[in-house]
Amino acid sequence: MIQGQKTRSRPKRRGQPKIPHTHKPADLTPVDWQRALRRQFGREQAFRWENIGDEAIFSDFHVTNPETRSRYRVTVRGLQPGDNHCSCPDFATNELGTCKHIEFVVGKLLKKRGAKAAFARGYQPAFSELVLHNDGHRFVRFRPGTACPAPLARASAGLFEQPGGDLRPDRSGDLESFISAAAKAGHELRVQDEVLDFVAGLRDAAYRARTLDRLFPRGAADWGRARLTKLALYPYQVEGALFAVRAGRALIGDEMGLGKTAQAIAAAEILARHFGVSRVLVICPTSLKYQWQGELLRFAGRKARVIAGGRALRQKDYAQDDFCKITNYEKLDPDLDLITGWAPELVIVDEAQRIKNWNTIAARALKRIDSPYAVVLTGTPLENKLEELISIVQYVDQHRLGPTWRLLHEHQVRDEAGRVIGYAGLDTIGKTLAPIMIRRRKAEVLRQLPGRTDSTILVPMTEAQMRYHEDNADIVARIVQRWRKTRFLSDTDQRRLTCALQNMRMACNSTYLLDHESDHGVKADEVAALVDDLAAQDAKAVIFSQWTRSHDIVIRRLEARGLGYVSFHGGVPSEKRPALVQRFAEDADCRVFLSTDAGSTGLNLQHATTLINMDLPWNPAILEQRIARIHRMGQKRPVRIVNLVAKGTIEEGMLGVLAFKRSLSAGILDGGAGEVSLGGSRLNRFMKDVENVTGRMGEAAEVAPAEERVLEVAAPVADAKSRRAGIAGDARPSSAKPDKGDARPSPVATPAPNDPWAALAGLGRQLLGAFAAAHDDDVAHPWVERDAASGRSSLKIPLPPAETARELATALARLADMLQGRERL
Template identity: 45%
Template sequence: MSISKKQPTARKRVNKKKQALPLHVSHTRKPDNLTDKEWQTILRRQIAEKETFTIENLDQEPIYSNYRVFSAKSGNTYKVALRSKDNSLNFCSCLDFKTNQLGTCKHIEAVRLFAGKKRGMKKLLDVLPVLSYSSMYVSYTGEQKVKLRIGTEGEKKFKNWSRKYFDRDNTLLPAAYFDIEQLLLEAHKINAQFRCYDDALQLIIKYREKHNRKALLEEKGDQLLKDLVNVSLFPYQQEGILFATRAGRSILADDMGLGKTVQGIAWAMLLQQHLNTHKVLIICPTSLKYQWKTEIEKFTGRSVTVIEGNALTRRALYENDENYFMIVSYHMAGNDWHYINQMNPDAVILDEAQRIKNWKAKISQHIKRIQSPYALILTGTPLENNIEELYSLVQYIDPFQLGSLHHFLRKHQLTDTDTGKVTGYKGLNEIGKQLADIVLRRTKKEVLKQLPGRMDKTLFVPLTPPQQDLHKEYADAVAQLVNKWKRFGFLNEQDRQRMLNYLNLMRMVCDSTYIIDQKTNHQTKLDELFNILDELFLIEDEKVVIFSQWERMTRLIAERLKERGVKFENLHGGVPSKRRESLFENFNNDAQCKVFLSTDAGGVGLNLQAASYLINMDIPWNPAVLEQRIARIYRMGQKKNVSIINLVAQETIEHRMLSVLKFKSAVAAGVLDNGEDCIFLGDDKFKQFMQSVETLTQEISQTITSFDTQEQEEIATQYNKTEKDADDNNMIERLENESLQQPAVKIMTTDDPREETAATIVQHGMNFFTQLINTLSNQDAVEKLTATITETDQTTGQTYLKLPIESKQTVEKALHLLSGLFKAFDK
């Protein structure tokens, strides 16, 4: 009998081993004999075995206790509460535990391994803890719920009392969320040891605040939108602001050009006026910090703090600054997340949020540690390459909305059964419905009737440190000439040419150092351009026209378009007139041709109405030239709404031109824009021009700032620093650009500008002939020159030659000189 009794026991043990969960599984493919939950639990146990954790028992209970777990890999510390063997009551403060719906995580598994290694502890795992106190906690299995666990002390009283606030499943009733203060008071009267955990209280507060916002919107509605910003908001923008207010934390995913920035600013103002917020932090790319600052000041009149400087300076700003709006780059915010949390911002706005689309990236993980009651993500491309990007964005807004990443991907990814490679996606409409309360997206086509015919936007981009150095060098040279003019009241022709050269060099370096030396390519505009294009190319049937004054800049753009396989047309001064018509037709009629790239050789005579976007890589000083560019797409018969985007280098000659010289169009007209040459300006007009240049250079010297080391590193890593050599196959453009790169001959100056040496006179002649050759080699330039120096009498129809001269005396001297020459020949 004893043998027969032992045999069944042995068989049971064998069967039990067969059914035991495996010790090791693949992290990419689920074993067929395991459920998803079993597979994911084992994976976390495997990670717990490999990683290094420092574990401290806080309550000194043998097994079921509270623990502090430090992860050497992440550098973070977590709180773990071990309450049950089956993980039904266990808790960890990490995000994975709260979203995976497993009841465990690698930290809980690490604690179980830690406890099980001690002698005799494995037996204690079967001895479940007796919890005397009652508590309110959050159940993270399925939808988050606040639940009641009743302990041994006052058990009967708690069961009777719970019917007032909890359902039969001990889940908190919706009405009880608003009676939480009374609930806690009554519970503590039954037993003073009653506990309401922090996450339960936070969930209750979140529920109440959402209800209060909804009530506020129902009561006041559109009245909340009054006097938020000093600009009229379109109906869809008003809708976006109210949507973000209702959600509290949301994603605004409108198409590019629909005004996400102004909606974000107005939303922040609504929070301050009606929900008593005190601090809004805007996190954006480095290149957009001052763009946001300018927009906020323009729309609200408020002062803005831009977070810059070394770590101590930034920390002081976080702690002491009193401005409502603060702006910081992603790079700095990632480094400073702990200081930001100490500041306790009420709201965070993430602009161009593709910086956190990669959930594995360190900067993404750091940004997601920043805490605030309200948050708004602005992005035109919430789903660009894969659904993991969308998941990463939603994770910051509400980490529980889509559940665990594993379940989300298993539900919506299509994979190859053999290789496991992702082949497609399913159930995308279901995702849209699931996110309807926190994601709002409007396309340009949907709101077309609300939009004006033309929208202009200026985007400020920073210079790289090498660009800054060159820009300052040329600005200093201009300043020296200005001082010389102020001292003597006169600049000779050669100095005027130098002035023209250096001003043009300042403008060139704002685009790229390649325009100047054709070897390096330090720039930011090209990278910002393709950030814009990447977003535009996702919009069906959209086309874009890109203008730059410099052919070498268009050459750089063309190279990148080719690398990306984007079909485009390219017009510049070297393209014969006969070929131009085919370029226009191809762009307007070929659906695959997305970009028309042009210098100002294409500023007139083009009809490019197939495009609804125009991007200016650089701004002409002559407003008429700018309007000529815009007229290529915004003209009579245009059926589309058009957007004009101007890329302007921050704190440079371009930046100052917008405010200092825009009202001096009569002076600036033609100067540096292939029109009237400042060398031939009359004294009065040249004096006005020099006064404008003086104001310009003074403003530049006052506003140019030196980046600290971290800021330089941030710009260097954000933008492409690849240096490329390129052959210059266009001789005409090469001559034109080289004439602006440096003085044509070595310049000799004296303290007295009136002293002219024979060599200097020869140099002047060389300059004149060089410019003349360049002009006569270019058909467009010849046409412009002809229009400049000729005039037709409207009465007789006769055409006359007109030349700008310095004064009447100059003509008299020239005639006397000619008279002397003729007399010499007669003799």
């Protein structure tokens, strides 16, 4: 180039516009959109790849993700969807005929010299292939090679729809002889592992069906003759067990209390006696491990090994030759190698709502446990959104619902901005699941089950409770107002919001839940009155609260009355939990079973006839889990459910805000409405819930379910002296331990008698807490007042009782004397 000569710059080539991940472009079909997304993502990756075959283009490749260290095998045969194959999970289920790994390899190959010409000519190998296709349904396809012998080609015509076509549905049993014929002819026939697994599954299903028809020609009516369990089962339970065995991998989604554990054990016995199963792995919450051990012995007479202790002990346990091992979700990931080495043939997954989110460590580990049979148990297969059901079903049968992208496209309702606002066509999902999911409701199968009476008792709030509640309600109101203006909340705001909402709910039970010292509240007294009535009737009660401090204030009242109780919560070691349940069942003096939601699943507490909810959970499914502890199979007496709701508070608003979650579950599982509406994104829906809850405080009579009775309790009349010394129980017991994370400032507490130093220390702690709260606008404290105009904070300290004031003065005088003495020294 001549110096000084100007050159004309080439215009920059514009790249292809990005395909959006959140919404489908108008000019693309859903299938084309999903394929384009995988092509776009695959071509952008920095995967490592290696040709492990003999050819440059049409070959086999290893593709490795350096970040996750996952490696998959990619087979390239052409450029059209379905030509190629990948061993990754997405390719197995997306029904697109491609994936990001295939697109990555094809993109790299297209940059090679002569690659486009090779793809244009097409792949024409001498060998033949059997491949598995998944295009809405799975089928085996025969690809004849150029050297395919004429006799083999003629034999394929009887098995496949056409040369190079799909295997006829009724001829899968003849595929093995076809493979043998190719070997005898000396012709190379390559068969994918997926083909062999698929055909083996078809043969096994046919064999199970024939065997069950022979053993149980009349279904449940033949169960007694089979004598497979020590205890008798209800006919519907036998039907559930037979259904699970026939399906091979099944979801039993019966309503809570119908005996899903017994059905799973019965299914395991059928598989053991008639289908050669000898290794069963039970996965359940920690609290239920020993209960499963007992139920296996009681129903089937089989001993089971509970996996517990350190890694060395667990390794030793997995090396033992047991019929059944029982582990918990938290041990799946660290013990995955031990479980894989033991190779269970049947996996029973209890309380499977624990795997509703595949992003959790336990859920991902469970997906990697390979077993020919699986029985998944949950009374709430769907709690909040459709994706939860998809996650559970994918473990049972990853192909049943089809690809997630298609399912959501067909059933999600979106607004103009692409946000999900509801679901439609939910009834069709239930029909799709029918071959692998069985679900019965109590009304359908247990008409002899005693009646259930629900009542909501509205209890008043004390002034101290209301101060906490209103202060936190102000925080919620400010954050909601900020949300309305900006439609955005920072992480800090979201944390403050959830903290304030929880504080409002805790205040409804007692101030003790917030300050750990005082005990202003009516609920515990109402509980005590209910228990008194039950004790007079020689009856027992289960009391649920989300917080163990609620147990503390109830226990004070029970001990004052000399009533026996047990307290069940997450801090109780799993090996000690069965003893608590046993004591409640067998000890006539043990009247009350206090439980957090750690005991809301799996426990059998039908010795009680009354269940008292001191506080309501956000999720109605959890409420039903609580109730199912006593209203379940085997209960021979009427059951009473009592919900204590603080009047004029957030609890009243909660009574009517979760109808969407109930209708979503009913639409799919129970044949309810096919369409459900919700609002926008997850945060948007949550904020609408918050607005509804806080906006409906004081409307319990309007939103309570029709079958419930709403009662009101009059506010107690008590002067200050009786409130301090009597039933309110202001003094905190020495055995009470504060839960982690609850460091709230406290109002002036009544100290222990004759302990001036305790009074002084208590006042000091409260003053420090008040000073800290005064400098944080989002922390409420009953002593702190803020000027709305200037924003300045001031302390308004309530005067303690006269006796406490005298004790404080005495303590201060002694402290002054001590300080003066030190100065003189």
